[in-house]
Amino acid sequence: MNDVLGMQVHQLMDCYRRRKLSPVEVMCAVLDQVARFNPLVNGVCGLDEDGALAAARESERRWMRGDPCGLLDGVPISVKDLVAVRGLPTRHGSLTSLAAAEREDAPAVARLRRSGALLFGKTTTSEFGNKIVTDSPLTGITRNPWDRRLSPGGSSGGSAVAVALGMGPLSLATDGGGSIRVPSCWSGVVGMKPSFARVPVGAAGNWTALSTLGPMARTVSDAALMLTVLARKQDGAQSAIELPSDFRAGPDDGVAGLRVAYCPAPAGVRVDPVIADSVRQAVGLIEALGAQVEETELKPLEGYLGSGMHAIQWSVFFAQHARQVHRSARTQLDPDVRSLAEAGARIDVATFTDALKARHALTVAMTAFFDDYDLLVTPTFHCGPPRVPGLPEDLRTAPPLTSWCNQTGLPAASVPCGLPGGLPTGLQFIGPSGADALILRAARAYESARGAFPAAGQLGQDSITDAGART
Template structure:
């Protein structure tokens, strides 16, 4: 019987490839069989790129046999969200308006994982233009959570999370303009990180260029460090690209925790979390205290900046889709069309009023982080809810974004943020802990998350669908 590579880490797979215990082709063929078997249950893919993956696997195999230097991801299967371009492959952005769109070139992050030897298995599902933190799309239908297929994965990096969670691949590339990596990571029990704004170049330009990030979703913190270290670094095509040297994220996973100053805020001052979520997260905070972190409870951190975020995010997407809204609104997701309509109706004075509020928020949080290394909260206020819904029942008075409460504010200030698995609800659904660091200090996220993972491991826990 062929070896099962499901739930192996990048390092474990890489070791097998490098010592010639297994061929990258065998790994990819195994993964493609897993896609065939699991896709009817979770609906993670928009496009499966068999030929692209097998071609990369054969190149990796040839390099191994020839004794050539290997990239850090040589022979490793990965997926790419369908908001990120892969040259020659369909890129729908989750919309029927672009159902036949084929990308002409790779995004920088895709160039880099390819150069490192990754085998791209396919393009994964997203909500339409990444506009909803749920998991339904006009193009692909509903993506389902491997922990319970009646529940959502969250979004908008829905399919990437489902594929990693189910053990199909060890890592996925997602995007995050307001939590779209961290939300599905929390609901699916994964580590997901968006780095400092500009650390990973975004090109072609996003419709939300001051909010957009590309980052990894993985089952382990170290796998996240490997992928982020691969895709980070300056690229002149992105005017916001950071030119500083990329930190050693993997080394940070072994750094000591003594003296790390943590602000713990169960609600940030405005969120309405389920008590069970707070209970699970509070127990995780106790673990961090035992590991040597200095924890301070902070009840009120900020006022809900949802109006600021919605003004920026949906104005950008709405402007990009103005012609579509005028001529093809009937084929857009109705929930997406509604929020875009409101964004396009705002006046220039209203928009810039929110821009200035954003500047004030940045300064407020800069001052806050003078006293703390990390701000930790739950990632989300609820457990994964109905797969076909956009809003959880217990927060039905909120809109398609405001219900999630915790993630979107971080994109407004550009700071690094990660969702770290911290436990399960009584229903057996994962709970995530959101960690936000000071500007440019992803290393603090990695050292705290990795230390927590050592004493509170989660990667060995496998969902029913696998």
């Protein structure tokens, strides 16, 4: 990977400050990388090259005056194609969507733009973010940056691929059941689902209060910087949760003395032994850093998989989506979306209410769990990525290690923790509601002790092409 494309955000900013590098140079390098790699992996589905270069030139002028406008001035950022970006259409991976360009940014995107970010393109998603692989009727199949025969995960697979291959150092994604953390795990990047309501979702947000927006990055420090911008309270704004002024503060304070619960696998989940071993080694490193680690069975999750609470709410949500699509166009929907919508349409009010009651009970139980622990660590996913195309039947249920965090609104982050079988896997950090900063601190401590994680781009274009040739 080009040295510029492998830089952390603070390194880019330092180079801008010392006039060793220009935002225009960086934006051009990112666009060149998209042209080189995107045809192989299909991570970016829309570009605004003219707008991005114009914004880069404005950023360059600000840096030349010594007057950057924000924490991300001159940093290229992509946005998952479920989120509105002014000047680009929001297609949701759907043939039923409109191709007209958006006139306004989503609230989170507006915060990025005000910070000086260069919003250059949209990343691929499964249709309406419906599943944990990234393919859609509109944009086709997105492939893993480590092996094109495999999925990068979903539904934020395009964002994971873009970050992993240097097609921009940061991406804004969404997570309704693991859609940030699963592709981060399978693609070897860092992804965080913040506490619910930490980042504004706007009027187009998921009315089931399952999905939220969060950062994807190559390092924890970059994710913390992006979250600082996304979560910063505007003047006069009210927030349901207390907002720290800067998520970058304290990430190097370490984990010594923290009470950390370690759950190798909740009841009913079989974790691939090689993944379990990678996670166990990572937890050992956390313990060596001074954390008080206790292995636990995580009793509040007993029965979660069998309850169907996530599937019930998720399918009702998609039934509502389908009702908004004109009847004549519904045949254009992904068959998986149609199946979800049909299942949701059959759910009665009592069943839906029971799912919401079960959700509340789980939230109460997990709140009590964190009376005894500061953090919880688990594998991010129990197995490696499936081959493309398609999604195996055993992966069509709610992701067992991630979706319950959406039910409870808890913050969670996935950090690469090994290459079992030559492919990335992830360690998931979970905390009580509002503990986003503590999660980032612990994740940074682990990341620092682990050392640099290989970048998918280091494999080179030939390696990615060769892997794809074996499909």
